[in-house]
Amino acid sequence: MKKILIILLAIITLLAVAYFGFFKYRQIQANSFLIPSNTESLVKINVDELYKTIAISYLKHPEQYKGAEKKDLKQRIEDLHTGIQIPANIYLFTLKGNKENYFTKFKINDSVAFKSFVNKHFKSIKNTAEGRHSYAQLADSSLSLLFSNSEVVFGYHPAKKDIYPILLSVLSNQKSLNFKDSEFESLGSLSDHIAYQSSTSKATINFYDGQVKFNNEFITDQILPFEHPKHRKLNSNSPLIMWLNADFKADVKPLAKTPSIKQNFFKFYKGYLDIEWLKSTNKKDTIISFEFNENFEQVEKKQIVDRKIPELFINMDADAKPLVRYLTDSNLLDTQSNKISTMAIPLFQTYFQSNGNQIQLSTVNQAPFNADRIASDDFFYLYADFNKLFKDSSFPLVANNLLTLKKLESKGRKTGAKKIKFETVIDFQNEKANALIQLVKMYQKLKSTPIQINFGNAMPKNQ
Template identity: 20%
Template sequence: MNKKKIIVPLVLLLVIAVYFVGFHKNKNLRYIPENADAVVLIDIKKVTGQYLFGLVTHPSHWSGSKAKGKSSGSLKDSGIRIPDFLQIFHIKDTKFSEWYSVLEIKDSQKLIAFLKKQNFVDKGNNRFQKDQFFIIINGGHCIAGTSDLAFETIQKNLLKASSNSVLDADQFIHNTTGSISFISGEKIQNFSIELHDDEIEIKNNSNPGILDALASKLQKGNHFMEIELDKESIKNLSHFFNKSIADSSQAIYFKATADLEQVNDTIISYEYDDNFNEIEKKTFQKITQPNYTLDIKSDDPDKTWAYLQSEKWINSRNQFTAIPFQPNQVSQNIDGIIIQSSGKPIALSPRLQENYIFIRNSSLLYSSLKTLSASEKRIISDIDYVLYGNKSQDYWVKIKAKNGELPLILRW
């Protein structure tokens, strides 16, 4: 038999197999409810491809990755059917911190064993919890979320085959690692999520030059946090917290600068001697606290002050109680409101005439986060800065990691 007649079909079959395994994707999104107002999609095959490429080009990591996989357990062996697009959604009129995802189950016993191995606590009735992550198993599906408040609603409305509306991934994502989309009626606003060697970018445009120039300016400073927002940006960001804040406060400009400082905190307790005399005992601990100045420019400072008082954010001692840190002082001037920390108020950084939120990493930040696990602290310590910026209708978020020998997908 002619060898070419055998080799050609085999090569063709191999190409077809590689396409379906590595590139062909099921773009049907069956688990996004009609009342979702935000959707995050992760292209699992693209992420897997980036991981494999990173692994191949960094052979020094091979032995370490194998050891890590054995100790932590593999998602492929978790009993879950890995989708081509991981669908994470937020439901309208719920807290901003509440996000959910629905996954298909291949083997529920494997899934339960996997969850126990990951230190999830069995809460009964097929519910499991680990810190702020919740999972419920319902027949051939499981619902995962950062809360369990909407589990019942999702089970009733989403897992009924008759009520499922199938969406297309192309409505949300276009050849990027992931996307985050905001839904308002028929309108969908998409932001791409791109994973690079040492940064993650979220944006709705293809021109990174403006953000890079802004980042370059801000990196020359040394403050922990710098914020500058105009009226429109204040209004847009306030939608995530309280839609009435921007309009009711009359704010037209916001500027903030903050630094972190480690100080000694005195704890006073009382003991009793053998004669039942009260003895005062002082102990000291180091705590991390911010020093800051916040400047709120207003069209009508009197109305802004009245609004803050009506929200009970200014108390009788002229302290701004919405900031849950050490005492501060809030005062009114002809332009608006100034809030300064009492400990060590700092001068505002120069005005750049841009819209941005810039947070620089600090060892004081992640060392003070006692509730985080060792791996979570390691990830946070690896971050250089986080930057949000916008100009007109263009928005960006950049999470910049420190330069390292390995790309982020192998580090985190």
Template identity: 20%
Template sequence: MNKKKIIVPLVLLLAVAVYFVVFHKNKNLRYIPENADAVVLIDIKKVTGQYLFSLATNPSHWSGSQSKGKNSGSLKDSGIRIPDFLQIFHIKDTKFSEWYSILELKNSQKFIAFLKKQNFVDKGNNRFQKDQLFIMINGDHCVAGTSDLAFESIQKKLLKASSNSVRDADLFIHNTTGSISFISGQKIQNFSIELHDNEIEIKNNLNSEIPTIIASKLQNENHFLEVELDKENIRNFSRFFNKSMADSSQIEYFKATADLEQVSDTIISYEYDDNFNEVEKKTFQKLTQPNYTLDIKSDDPDNTWKYFQSKKWINSENQFTAIPFQPNQVSRNNDDVVIKSTRTPVSFSPPIKENYILIKNNTLLYSSLKMLSNTEKRIISDIDYVLYGNKSKDYWVKIKAKNGELPLILRW
């Protein structure tokens, strides 16, 4: 038999197999509720391809990766049907910290065994919890979330509905590792997520020059926190706390500089001796607190000051009580309201006339993160800085990791 007649169809079959395994994706998104106002999509096949390429080009990690897989259990063999796009959503009018996802199961009993192996606690009624991750199993589906408050409504609207609305992945993601999308009625605003060797970038304009401009201006800054925001950015961020605060206070500009310091805190308690005499007892603990200077500019500083007073944020000693880290002093100067911590003075860095938030890593930060798992602490300790930037309609976030021998996808 002619060898060419055998090789050609084999090559074609291999090409078809590679296409369906690597490139072909089911773009039907069935598990995003109608009342979702934010959606995160992760392209699982793209992430897998990126992981395999990084693994192939870093042979020093091969043995470590294999041993880790044996000890922790393989997600592929957990009973979950791995989707082409992982769908994570936030429901309107719920807490910002509440995010959910629905996965299909191939074998629910196998998945329960996997959860127990991962030290999830069985809460009864097919519900499991580990730290701040909650799982509910419903037939051949599971709902995962950072909370379980919406489990019942998700179960009724998505898992019991006879016909769920199906969305197309192209509405949210365009050939990137992932995406974050904000939904308002029929309007969808998409932000791409790109995973690089030492950083993660999130932006809505792939051609934006914001990263280069802002990063170059801030390259010599060493403070823990640097912030400079205009009125529009203040309004956007205030939505997470108080929707009316930005408009009511008439703030036009905000700048902040902060550093971290470890201080000793004295706790006084009382005990009684054998003769029932009261004895004072002092204990000491180390606390991490910020030293800061905040500058708030307003087109009507008198009204801003009155607004703060109406909220009872300024006491009789001119301390700004809305900031829990005391002591501080608040004062007015022309168009400015300035708030300064008084323990250790912090000087302002020169303004760069850009909208940005820069958070640099600091070892003192770890002591206040006791509620996080060891894995989460390890990831945070590996971050160098987080930088947000905005110019006009372009928004961008960079999570920069410390340089390491391995790319992020193998480290995290």
């Protein structure tokens, strides 16, 4: 009996060594490639780690994966019959001067299957003048590829411009260097499911059972967090909380070239903003819509309805007096009733009040003005409890599609000179199924259920 146990232990050990050795070899192979010397940013998709994570989830919770979902990631890829060799890591890169375009390169292990795949999904397949390569595009011209018998380069270009010279340069390894000798070499050793790196930013995404974790650290001189952040003491039971204790460089505050209410309002901002959604209450409201009569004249139609009105508060440090003057002169504020025009904020009647260098926008008239603040390590914080937020929601289509999510929490912290780090966690209602699978299903549901919210024809009357 003892000998049998020793033999079984030895077999298990050998299988474990072979298993980890196999994946280690795939990682080494996947990181032995050339990248263009003018690569500006790189995205790494760790196929093997994703495969292992989802496979373990299958084994732990087989009841969560039914029918076609039982297929693992590797099998799903192989079912495409692309003829492409899928490495342990897939790398997407952008090039200097082409930030909006992404490129990636694969080896072809079955040229017949690959050409069949291209003929099925791409149009206008042409042989190049040299005769050694073939070029093809999708019908909408957003994805192009250039391939030989052994390799293929894909180029995603939403602007739909001609990127053939770039594809040829990448396929031919012109002006290239070894990935291991590049500034992106550290990506190769990361076990994160998705990792991104540029000269100013590093980010990772990981998909677990019922949870997604996203981290992003970047260098910027545009966001200026306060050295000792503070925020108002907000209700921990609120379904939605957000605060921001940071300033912005003056040239960042205008968010677009065309002036707008939002821009003009934002220029009064003085380093602090918070948002709090306490609860929703039933309220009778007047909805104004417009329709055409038999003479094709547009007439106003009023309807009294019961609505869920959120108790929503927005507090901001601001130059209160010039802001009040701006809102009044723009006919956006009635100083007698303190009502904000529904042309500025649709859907819910909003009230305005100020207190020295602070202002408050609220759906509650004469709401208490609490200016007391507490210290925090984070200059930014966002928390959303989707269970509470969409309970008895006024927008059932939104609620039905997003209630796959349970809660979201995001923190922003200054980590060095001009360096900021955001850490975000998204929890799902289903804690057993892998988050990536749930996100795919949620996307498919959203795609098949158009969500339309008409702000123009459903405004409360501005009395």
